[in-house]
Each structure stands twice: as structure tokens, then as C-alpha cells.
């Protein structure tokens with residue numbers, strides 16, 4: 001009898017230990033997932049106007065705004081609102097108009113299919129492929145005191161490109177229904193925007 005009780009207690013303790021370990025594992029998984037989600041939505045998109053209001057618009061600062069504005073990136077969403085775009089979407093079998101089709105939006109428009117909570121009120125979806133399409137959401141690095149320090153900026157979400165061509169090919173690839181073989185040197189020259197020049 002005594003031996004039976006002892007075995008019973010040992011078995012029960014093993015069960016309890018097993019449960020504690022499992023609960024611990026589940027909690028760890030939940031924490032990891034939550035943290036992952038948090039880091040995904042930590043920074044919000046502020047829109048071109050915020051980037052160029054006080055900076056990135058004068059000649060001395062590098063004039064990134066004019067370069068972007070006069071490039072096709074700034075009208076990429078308008079392009080999707082044309083009859084030509086709709087007929088491309090239709091010919092590919094999509095039932096929605098091009099500007100409402102996820103498979104077109106993904107390269108042509110920043111933010112349209114995002115959760116509203118990721119966009120600040122200054123953000124405008126109509127601006128197509130924006131600064132933040134390539135440089136990452138700006139709410140963390142937009143302050144001048146942060147922007148002046150490139151290490152700080154990068155730690156707060158700024159993307160600076162070392163492999164420029166690879167980055168372009170995320171969108172300039174044969175998945176584009178109107179694909180033109182990507183000539184990096186020529187196309188970069190069309191959108192080259194000078195470095196920020198502090199006073």
C-alpha cells in the first residue's frame with residue numbers, strides 16, 4: 001500500500017511538472033508572437049508631405065521631393081486608375097478594377113491594403129510609390145534631431161540601401177504585366193536623388 005501511494009505521488013508530481021513546462025512553453029510562444037507583432041507595427045507611415053515639409057525639398061538639402069514628384073513613382077497609383085490598367089487586370093482574370101486589385105497594388109501603391117492603424121493622418125495613399133516605400137515607415141526617424149544622425153535613424157526604422165539594384169528588383173521584375181527588362185544604371189539615373197547636405 002505504502003509503495004503504491006509513493007508511486008502515485010511520484011506519478012502525480014511528474015504530471016504537474018509536465019503541465020508547468022507546457023504552460024511555460026505556451027506562454028513563451030505567445031510572448032514571442034506578441035513581440036513580433038509589436039515590432040512589425042512599431043513605426044507608422046507619415047507620408048511624403050511630412051518628409052518634404054521641412055526637409056528634402058530645397059536645392060541645398062538635396063531636392064529629393066522634385067526628383068520623386070517628376071518621376072513615375074509619384075503617379076503609380078494614378079496609372080492603376082486608367083482604362084489601360086483595368087484592361088490588363090481583366091485580361092489576367094481579376095474581377096476587380098486594377099486600383100482595387102491586391103496583385104497590382106502591391107507594387108504600385110504604398111499603404112492601400114494596410115491596416116489604418118499603420119498610417120498617420122498626414123499619409124496619402126494617392127501618392128503611389130513614396131519615400132517610405134523605399135526608406136521604411138518614418139514616424140520614428142522623422143524628427144530632425146534623429147535624422148541628423150544616420151545610426152540613430154537606422155535604429156528607428158530608416159532603411160538606407162547598400163544593395164540598390166536588388167531593392168529595385170522587388171518591383172521591377174517579370175511579375176509586372178508590362179515588364180521592361182530592368183536596366184539598373186539607366187533607371188537609377190532617372191530617379192537619382194542627392195545626399196542630404198547638412199549646413
Ligand code: HEC
Pocket residue numbers: 072073075076077079106107108129133134164165167168169170171172184187188189190191
Ligand atoms: C515598391 C515598388 C517599386 C520599387 C521598390 C521600385 N520601383 Fe521603380 N517603379 C515602380 C512602378 C509601379 C513603376 C511604374 C509607375 C507608373 O508607370 O505609373 C516604376 C517606374 C520606375 C521608373 C520610370 C520608368 C520609365 O520608363 O519611365 C524608374 C526610372 C524607376 N521606377 C526606377 C526605380 C529604381 C532605380 C528603383 C530602385 C532604386 C526602383 N524604381 C524601385 C515601382 C517600384
Ligand code: HEC
Pocket residue numbers: 048051052056062064065068073129130131132133134135160161164167193194195196
Ligand atoms: C524607389 C525607391 C526610392 C524612393 C521612392 C525614394 N528613395 Fe531615397 N533613396 C533610395 C536609394 C536606393 C538611395 C541610395 C542612394 C545612394 O546610394 O546614394 C536613396 C537615397 C536617399 C537619400 C540619401 C541618403 C544618404 O545617406 O546618402 C535621401 C536623403 C533620400 N533618399 C530621401 C528620399 C526622400 C525624401 C524621398 C521621397 C521624396 C525618397 N528618398 C524616395 C531609394 C528611394
Ligand code: HEC
Pocket residue numbers: 079080084085086088089092098101103104105106107108170171172173175176177178179180181
Ligand atoms: C511586381 C511589381 C508589379 C506588379 C505586381 C504590377 N506592376 Fe504595373 N508596373 C510595375 C513596374 C515596375 C512598371 C514600369 C514598367 C516595368 O514593368 O518595367 C509598371 C507599369 C505599369 C503600367 C504602365 C505601363 C506603361 O506602358 O506605361 C501599367 C498600366 C501597369 N503597370 C498596370 C498594372 C496592373 C493592372 C497590375 C495588376 C494586374 C500591375 N501593373 C501589377 C510593377 C508592377
